[in-house]
Amino acid sequence: MLHAHVAGVVPPWTVIGDELYTVVTGRLPLSPERVARRVEExxxxVDLLGLDGRSSR
Structure with a gap:
């Protein structure tokens, strides 16, 4: 995971309970391409943490 941060592959993030949070700032308008890029990040x-993204609720 550290290597991914150093390489700039993932944005700053935190996990609180069972939720993943990230904040991305910028001045460019939101576009479908930018949203898709953030979702990929x-x-x-999720992949690096070994999670499957499904809720256990």
């Missing part, structure tokens, strides 16, 4: 975090 979050899925990478």
């Amino acid at each position: 979050l899925l990478r975090i």
Whole structure:
């Protein structure tokens, strides 16, 4: 996971309970491409943490 942060592959994030949070700031308008890129980054975090993304509720 540390290597991914150093390489800039994932944004800053935190896990609180069973929820993953990340904050991405920028001045560019939101576009479908930017949303897709952010989702890919979050899925990478889930993968690196060994989670499958499904809720246990």
